[in-house]
Amino acid sequence: MAGGAGERMRGQGELSFEEYAAVHGRRLYRTAYLLCGDTHRAEDLAQTTLAKLFAHWRRASRMEHLDAYTRTVLTRTFLGEQRRRAVARRLGLLASRPESSPGEDTDLRVTLMNALAELPVRARAMVVLRYWEDLSVETVADLLDCSTGTVKSQCSRALARLREQLGESYPYAAA
Amino acid sequence: MQEKEQAPGALFVRGAMSRVTDELAEPVGLTAKAVRQGRRRRLRSRLAVGGAAVCTAALAATGLALLPEPSGGGAGSAPLQVAAAPTASPRVFPTTTVAPTASPDPSQSAPVVPEAERLRIEDFRQRSAAVLQDLLPPEIGAVSLLSDHVSDYLGTSAQGDLLLRFSVRPHSDAGPPSTLCADTPIGQEVQVKGSTCKRVQLTDGITGITWAGLDSDGRTSASVVFRLGGSDVGLSVGPYARTGSTPVSSPLTVDQVVAFAQQPRVMALLEEGDLHPVEEAQTYSPAYEE
Numbered sequence: 062m063a064g065g066a067g068e069r070m071r072g073q074g075e076l077s078f079e080e081y082a083a084v085h086g087r088r089l090y091r092t093a094y095l096l097c098g099d100t101h102r103a104e105d106l107a108q109t110t111l112a113k114l115f116a117h118w119r120r121a122s123r124m125e126h127l128d129a130y131t132r133t134v135l136t137r138t139f140l141g142e143q144r145r146r147a148v149a150r151r152l153g154l155l156a157s158r159p160e161s162s163p164g165e166d167t168d169l170r171v172t173l174m175n176a177l178a179e180l181p182v183r184a185r186a187m188v189v190l191r192y193w194e195d196l197s198v199e200t201v202a203d204l205l206d207c208s209t210g211t212v213k214s215q216c217s218r219a220l221a222r223l224r225e226q227l228g229e230s231y232p233y234a235a236a
Numbered sequence: 237m238q239e240k241e242q243a244p245g246a247l248f249v250r251g252a253m254s255r256v257t258d259e260l261a262e263p264v265g266l267t268a269k270a271v272r273q274g275r276r277r278r279l280r281s282r283l284a285v286g287g288a289a290v291c292t293a294a295l296a297a298t299g300l301a302l303l304p305e306p307s308g309g310g311a312g313s314a315p316l317q318v319a320a321a322p323t324a325s326p327r328v329f330p331t332t333t334v335a336p337t338a339s340p341d342p343s344q345s346a347p348v349v350p351e352a353e354r355l356r357i358e359d360f361r362q363r364s365a366a367v368l369q370d371l372l373p374p375e376i377g378a379v380s381l382l383s384d385h386v387s388d389y390l391g392t393s394a395q396g397d398l399l400l401r402f403s404v405r406p407h408s409d410a411g412p413p414s415t416l417c418a419d420t421p422i423g424q425e426v427q428v429k430g431s432t433c434k435r436v437q438l439t440d441g442i443t444g445i446t447w448a449g450l451d452s453d454g455r456t457s458a459s460v461v462f463r464l465g466g467s468d469v470g471l472s473v474g475p476y477a478r479t480g481s482t483p484v485s486s487p488l489t490v491d492q493v494v495a496f497a498q499q500p501r502v503m504a505l506l507e508e509g510d511l512h513p514v515e516e517a518q519t520y521s522p523a524y525e526e
Contacts, residue, residue: 078267078271078274079267079271082266082267082270082271083267086263086266086267086270087262087263090260090263090266091257091260094257094260095253095256095257100260103260104263104266107263107266107270108263108266108269108270108273109270109273110270111266111267111270111274112270112271112272112273112274112276112277113274113277114270114274115270115271115273115274115275115277115278116274116275116277116278116281118274169252169255169256170256170259173252173253173256174256188249189253191246192246192249192250192253193250193253193254195250220245220246220249221245223245223249223252224245224248224249227248227249227252
């Protein structure tokens with residue numbers, strides 16, 4: 062998505078949903094995993110995002126910035142789901158269960174996902190969008206409906222925390 | 237062009253994220269699952285739009301029914317309100333709402349059907365309307381769904397309104413005994429009060445009973461009933477005897493209804509209705525026993 066392959070593909074003729082999903086599905090899944098930290102939920106998030114795209118594909122496929130639109134759908138789907146989960150947890154309807162990880166845990170994954178999990182939901186989304194998706198401060202602020210100052214301060218704080226935690230257990234990464 | 241965060245901290249976090257997500261296995265069948273879910277979403281939003289149109293039509297019809305008639309006439313007729321058919325493909329058959337002539341009894345209110353179940357039934361009805369429209373002779377006119385019963389459809393022929401029934405419901409032993417024609421040789425007609433029944437061979441393993449009916453006003457109907465799996469199937473074309481409509485005789489013969497039932501597309505839909513019922517089993521009241 063970050064590479065704007067959707068825009069490139071559309072220059073070569075009519076883009077089918079299947080083509081788009083085949084190219085972007087994996088990236089979408091990876092972003093979803095960083096957002097939620099659970100492989101099953103990440104798959105659901107990626108699937109729901111693509112399903113929403115499919116439902117309006119005729120209109121969506123003509124968008125100038127289709128990749129940006131897809132990211133917006135994913136982020137809002139994630140935040141909406143988080144809100145529902147928070148309510149369900151408060152009402153005692155959601156049992157907490159361990160997050161599922163892709164096979165064998167590595168130190169880096171455990172540390173990174175734990176560090177991300179400690180961030181507030183919106184701060185986590187900011188970090189993922191800013192550093193993983195390479196979005197500008199303005200775009201992230203626009204997407205999350207907050208000021209650029211909030212994005213800068215939250216990202217700066219979160220980054221310091223992540224570096225500190227990752228650096229302690231994974232010195233190679235801090236180099 | 238978006239700016240790229242090049243601060244060392246950012247690069248380091250990005251690198252860590254990249255390494256962690258590189259380990260993720262490719263989600264299997266993501267696109268196919270998304271397409272399926274997307275189709276459901278699309279259908280749901282279309283039904284929501286269609287439902288809103290039907291509700292608006294029903295409200296308008298109720299309002300009209302409550303207005304005093306200019307001629308000062310007595311009991312109001314029940315006007316038929318046809319919701320506008322959405323023009324988007326795939327085609328969607330409209331629902332004809334029959335306006336109630338009296339306030340509904342709250343104790344008789346319909347049970348709440350879960351959304352997913354309602355959508356499934358609506359989808360089945362749309363496909364049933366499609367086979368009725370496509371595979372019955374054109375004399376039946378334009379087909380629409382009738383709102384008051386899941387198995388009922390309206391045919392608006394040039395001569396008047398027809399009730400088309402496409403019913404597949406779980407077999408009930410509590411139903412009325414259908415002894416007439418049940419044991420007669422195939423093809424032999426039996427006269428019963430002006431109507432004629434006949435046992436017919438529908439497929440290799442299925443026999444049915446056809447009825448060429450005649451009502452008290454001299455209007456005819458054509459139907460076939462048979463067992464399919466664990467279900468009772470009833471397909472019929474007859475006058476739509478409802479106040480405000482113009483009922484007419486069935487323009488189809490029983491043989492034409494049988495030919496319709498034998499179509500593979502019809503059988504496939506009936507088998508689906510047998511495996512995944514959209515109607516409840518018939519409840520039988522002895523008061524209707526002949």
